[in-house]
Amino acid sequence: MSTANHKYTNQLIHEKSLYLLQHAHNPVAWHSWNDETLKKAVVEDKPILVSIGYSSCHWCHVMEKESFENEEIGKYMSEHFVCIKVDREERPDVDQIYMEAVQSMGIQGGWPLNVFLLPDQKPFYGGTYYPAAQWKKLLENVKTAFEQQRDKLEESADQFARYLSHSELQRYGIIEDEQQMAKQEFQEKIADLYQTFSEKIDKKLGGMNRAPKFPMPSNWLFLLHYHYYTQNQEALQQLELTLDQMAYGGIYDQLGGGFARYSVDERWFAPHFEKMLYDNGQLLSLYAEAYAHTRKSLYKTVIEQTIDFIKREMCSEEGGFYSALDADSEGEEGKYYIWEYDEFSKVLGNAAQLVGDYYHVEQEGNWEKTYNILYRNQSEEAFAEAHELNPTDFKELLEDSRQKLLNSRKERIRPGLDDKILTSWNGLMLKGLADAYTYLQETHILELALRNAHFITDKLMRRQGDKARLYRSYKEGKAYLDAYLDDYAFVIDAFTSIYQITLDEQWIHHSEQLLAYCIENFYDQDEGFFHYTHEEANLIARKKEIFDNVIPASNSAMARNLYRLSRLLDHSDYLEISERMMSRMLKLLDTDPAYLSNWAILYMEMMQPEVDIVVMGDEYKTVGKKLLPYYSPNRLIAGAKKESKFMLLQGRKAIDNQTTIYICRDKACKMPVHTVEAALDQLKEIS
Structure with a gap:
């Protein structure tokens, strides 16, 4: 400067x-x-x-x-x-x-x-x-x-x-109240957790029953997984209500895609217009899983438009993702995103009345002064039916109008861009892209994800023997600041997910190296949890993140990493640490699952059957890709051409020189099969 x-x-x-x-x-x-x-x-x-x-x-x-x-x-x-x-x-x-x-x-x-x-x-x-x-x-x-x-x-x-x-664990009574996890208690306990959580949900407008409203993605992921395991229809209704209302509301950029940080009101109508990378990465994961489970086209549209927003406005030339867009432009909050009636009408001409009705654009404005925030309260199909329109024609009109408005908006002075690249937030976005690719199978999503994954390994990671260390930030060609636990936790999670969609073992090797460094430099053997800072940090206190919030706690994310990698690799110590952490959180989990939702997700993963898909043979990557869209929250995919050190692949091989698929539930496997169709039939049987 x-x-x-x-x-x-x-x-x-x-x-x-x-x-x-x-x-x-x-x-x-x-x-x-x-x-x-x-x-x-x-x-x-x-x-x-x-x-x-x-x-x-x-x-x-x-x-x-x-x-x-x-x-x-x-x-x-x-x-x-x-x-x-x-x-x-x-x-x-x-x-x-x-x-x-x-x-x-x-x-x-x-x-x-x-x-x-x-x-x-x-x-x-x-x-x-x-x-x-x-x-x-x-x-x-x-x-x-x-x-x-x-x-x-x-x-x-x-x-x-x-x-x-004072230790956070001592403060919240986590140490002395260690419990052993028992599967016979799981159904009752998880139902109680859901009931406690459900009481705080806004049953009319979705989200939590308060304002302002934050997306809190891990809360709704907990609800999705809970429904999957229990088939509780009320949970599914609450989930869909929340995801629908967020996608319809002003918190979602109806023209350009992507979510603002929160809504100031209970209706998801008026956002605080800043857009954060961490929200959008997590929401990609949430909407991707919800789409896989419900097949609602709305969720697919949200995923596609949000990725378009990331590519258009949050990507560096090197492959990193920027941190945030400001709420203000020209000194005025939301000015880049809001519309006056006359300007809206000038851009759309004859289509302004109909499209304006769909987005609730009013001549006197629907927000402050004479400004309008674009939002909707029904699907394209429902609006077309109510107005006796051909659904296909209206969809085309709406998309044409959206592009015109978006092009017009691009001429405005943009909000300020915070162009620092944060490792942890890049990990969250990378995980979101991996999840989006899993269920949409669109090549450009995979390309964007791999570009970012290689950016992290090339620019933000430094190898130290059998371990690897991360930087926190990157800007102007230079990485700087030592990373914190959340940087490691979210990158490990993302790399493990990248392995799932590519079956390229380098991503698991990177995860192993990062995890080894974390255990050596962040793990507290006495308390069984991870410090947030490196042991070299010069601060008056060394904290541990326990509670999930708008971003999951780094300890809950690490516990899930350890559990997932213990299934792939022959590392009993990973499972031991993860189970020790989870067992000590059980009593606290009863108090407020809304701030422990990522722990609740891990609890369900540990207590519910594991589904493993293993593909061996020359076509393992092609076949693995075809099996990706099968949805189960506790599913892992692994594969190799011939052999691998991964525990999940040991003793598995291609039979009769044909690519062979092994479907297993809680380590009990079906007969090996050679076609995707046969494997999907087996997966349906064990679901």
Whole structure:
């Protein structure tokens, strides 16, 4: 970033993060979080201000404009504090610690997150957004307290530091209440989990019964798997209602595809318009599995349009995926996506009235001022029938209109792009693409997935003997920052899924190398769970992610990785670690499955029959591809031409020089067959 024509330039000018660079010309002496800055606070004996946000955070930008661009406030901050800016997406470890600290103070967390620390990194006060006058007064009060009541601040900070150092497992009673998993208890327990979860679902509009509404993909994946195993029709109805309403709502970009981060209302109507890679990757997986199970054309359309969005707006030339699109353009939230009636009519001409009815476009606007958010409340077929239209003709008209509107929208000033490439989020998108290819079988999806997979191995991975290590971020041709547990967890999951769709063993070898590094450097042998940070991290606490949220917890993702890879490979220690983790989560699982849904999915996987498909012979890849669309949540596919070290393939061979298929359920196998049709018949028998 150029320093020309800027009155102020601080140390953030040397960073790569878009969010940090956005603050590089504030009249604040901002620094990044690093050892040198932390040493500066000790040497100068100043309190530290840590201000945490991310590039597409609306209120982060508001506070910057009101306070951090204010010369008087900036001068005061620089004189009396060591000021550190943190991009929470690059440094989730720092964000986790100080978010938890603020919440322990009885303050609701959020971003921007502003926390005051002693020079030794211990927190003593914090909050979120402050208007300029309130922020200036707070700075003055903190300065005075640090100078005149430091002993009290140190006492308070020590208490918070002790709280932060407590193990999450001890805090939630996970260690002492270890349980053994028993299959005879499974049906009752999983039904209770579903009942607890179901009570919080919005039965009319889908999603959880609250606003704002976040997609929370792992929750609905739990519901899908629960229905598959139990055939509970209410669960399927709740799932389809949620997926339908999200796809119909303004949270979904009706023209360009892809989902916004959340809906501010209960109807999925008005989004907070930022688009995040991690949401869209997980939602691809969810809609792909839902399509495989229900064959609803709506879900296929969502998958195809979302992938088009990713290819069009989120792809780097090297094959990585960018992080996010901002909610704002031209200083106005949602401006890129919303329509005034006259503009909409001008683009579509004679078709405007009919298409406008379908998308609920109103002359006076259906949202703020005279603006319209495009949304729908019924399928194309239902609308055509209600208006006595030929369904095929209306479908063609709608697609033609969508392209015209999309082309017109491209002429607008686009929202800001956060072009850093995050390893964990790329893992989530890669998994989503693998799942989409599994059930749609479209070549361009596979090509996009493999391009990204090779980008990760070439640019973000470094091999160390029989292990491999990841970087967290990539930008401008350079990988930087050591990776966290979620980076490893989601990439391992993605590589294992890439193996499923290619039967190319290199992806399992990569997963093994990454997993070996994790066990050596992140695994806590005493507690049986994984730390979020590498053992070398210079922080006041080393945390463990336990609870699933908008992204599954890194520990639940690792436990599922270990379980799945233990089935493919002869690694009993993988299964032992995974079962140990899951058994210790059982009691906590009863409390709120909405924030433990990925654990609930693993619990079902462990308790339900395993389905293994093994293909041996010259045509193993071709035959394996034809078997991919068979849907079972607990299904694994493996194959090779002749032999392999994979446990699942040992003792298997092509019979009579013909490609041979082995179908097994809980390690009990059917007679080997030579045709896809015969294999599918066997799969139907064991379903």
